[in-house]
Amino acid sequence: MAGPAGDWPEAGAATSVRSALGGYRAYARRWVFLLVISLLSCSNATLWLSFAPVADTIARHFLLSTEQINWLSLVYLVVSIPFGMVAIWVLDSVGLRRATTLGAFLNFWGSMIRSMPCMAVDIQDPFVFLLGGQTFCALAQTLVIFSPAKLAALWFPEHQRATANMIGTMSNALGILVANLLSPALVKTEEDIPLMLGTYILPAGLTFLLAIACLWESVPPTPPSVGAAQSTSLSFLAGLKLLTRNKAYMVLAVCFGGGIGIFSNFSALLEQVLCVNGYSSEFAGLCGALFIVFGVLGAVALGLYVDRTKHFTEAIKIGLCLTSLACVAFAVVSQLQGQTIVLAAICSLLGFFGFSVAPVAMELAVECSFPVGEGAAAGLVFVLGQAEGVLIMVLLTSLTVRHAEPSVSTCQDGQGPLDWKAPMLLMAGLCVLFSCLFVLLFHTPYRRLQAEADASPSIQEDERPATAAALGHAPYLAATP
Known part of the structure; x- marks a missing residue:
């Protein structure tokens, strides 16, 4: 499944039939x-x-x-x-x-x-x-x-x-x-x-x-x-078989799935990590809210940009690298006291860069696995992400130890506060690892866009300019090794 979309004979046949029937709507x-x-x-x-x-x-x-x-x-x-x-x-x-x-x-x-x-x-x-x-x-x-x-x-x-x-x-x-x-x-x-x-x-x-x-x-x-x-032109089992043999897709699924697991753990553990160093639950809630709000803003901005340029791979690689930097910053600053403004800014940036790549990654999963069904392409990434999230949670919680000396903890669990330094550094290290693997190993043609580039332009209800010229833009063809 490493060749371009044109290697699938069904794509050309469907294109000619659809063109004869009057285009798309x-x-x-x-x-x-x-x-x-x-x-x-x-x-x-x-x-x-x-x-x-x-x-x-x-x-x-x-x-x-x-x-x-x-x-x-x-x-x-x-x-x-x-x-x-x-x-x-x-x-x-x-x-x-x-x-x-x-x-x-x-x-x-x-x-x-x-x-x-x-x-x-x-x-x-x-x-x-x-x-x-x-x-x-x-x-x-x-x-x-x-x-x-x-x-x-x-x-x-x-x-x-x-x-x-x-x-x-x-x-x-x-x-x-x-x-x-x-x-x-x-x-x-x-x-x-x-x-x-x-x-x-x-x-x-x-x-x-x-x-x-x-x-x-x-x-x-x-x-x-x-x-x-051409959506879902393959059977369920045949589609899953092709996904597991698609190197680019598996790199995306494992690396971005790891990102899903890291973000799930970040959301679940945020209050516990911050309360150890004297931050209130209200502040932790504020950081969580900033994480989501700026994440939505980032997703809107990147979604509009990618719709115009089709720079899927470039956007995700840059986004993951910036997310890794923000994750490392959180791992370090969260262990310090009295850094409310800096922590709030870091959580905002972590959401802005991390959340923004999520919908683009789902689109890229479909692009690199076409004509496998979209449910299988996006769903397998999510399932792997949940499984990786469980493993990451086990790793992070197993590394925590109780503080022996008095602390400024505001935790209300009735027990001694936990030391989250090692778990947070591990989380940041995993984020950097997944980002590096994706940047180095992920290369793919955009199969769906290549199939559409061979077809007649879509007929849009808002009468936008024909997409033929845009389809000739280099990001659509995404020539890769």
């Missing part, structure tokens, strides 16, 4: 589809982390331990690894509309189940319902997290794919931000917990209704590009 209802997927991703993320910001209050109200509360978030990670492969098959075999509707139903049903301990007074074990509801939401996540790349490929023309992927992907990050802000605002006392659980049902229910009412088909009647016409 982008439909306005693609934005409605993107809205539904974005709302679903945002709602799912809020359900994921809704308990974490008010963990102490939830534990007291339901008489749960800290470990049980943590499992309400960890279940997402556990479920995503085995069921991620099933979700890949569903997306590429059953269809995007049915997969999205199923995900919306599971998300809504999970939000209902976890609210039952507050609706019924005779429930003996509320943890069963809380964990059961989170499990259904976790199943929904495996369906929605891969969807933006497939939606962008099936419904959007060449000059909008990266932007659409960015909007769908960053909706998940916005959901995390909403959960961190909304849960503490809603839950002041234990009596407010039913209000919080009920509030999170509303967007889940709205998204489910929109999915039923507004999504009519998985693919448009006329594809927006030759890439969309």
Whole structure:
């Protein structure tokens, strides 16, 4: 799978047939589809982390331990690894509309189940319902997290794919931000917990209704590009087999998957790392919010840039290098006291550089693996990222030791503060390693864009200039060794 897209005989045949039928078309209802997927991703993320910001209050109200509360978030990670492969098959075999509707139903049903301990007074074990509801939401996540790349490929023309992927992907990050802000605002006392659980049902229910009412088909009647016409032209197993044999794709999956794992651990451990050196939980929350907000801004800027230039590889390589520098800076400065302004700036830069490459990496995964289905191409990266995240979490936590001497810790776990110096240096070292491997080893032609370069220009609904000249630009052909 190392040759250019033109090596696939199906691409040329489909191009000639489509050209004879009158070209390609982008439909306005693609934005409605993107809205539904974005709302679903945002709602799912809020359900994921809704308990974490008010963990102490939830534990007291339901008489749960800290470990049980943590499992309400960890279940997402556990479920995503085995069921991620099933979700890949569903997306590429059953269809995007049915997969999205199923995900919306599971998300809504999970939000209902976890609210039952507050609706019924005779429930003996509320943890069963809380964990059961989170499990259904976790199943929904495996369906929605891969969807933006497939939606962008099936419904959007060449000059909008990266932007659409960015909007769908960053909706998940916005959901995390909403959960961190909304849960503490809603839950002041234990009596407010039913209000919080009920509030999170509303967007889940709205998204489910929109999915039923507004999504009519998985693919448009006329594809927006030759890439969309050739989408999922291989069977599920054949596609996975080709992915594992594609050196460029595996380098991307392992290196960017490692980045996903590092960012997951950064978000989960941020408060614990900062409290050891005297930083408050409020400051840690501010750093987490800056991490996400600047990440979304970076993703918007880079998504628009890549849509115009198609510099996928260059953008990711530069972004990963800058992310590594920010990660090293955090590993050093987080071990110092009284560096609030510097830490806030570093967390902002880490989000800006790190988050911005996520949607571009998903697009590049599709480009270097075409014509393998978009669900498989994007999904396998995510599954590997979750697995690498578990391994990284085990490594980081195994290196922590308790402080023997008195400290300025503000940690409230009731035990001696942990020393995070070695784990943070390891995290930074892994980030640098993954970035270096990607820069040195990743080389690929853009298969989908090459197939489209051989086709007639797409017919855009907004009557943009024909893309033939742009397709002749060097980044599209991406000549590589």
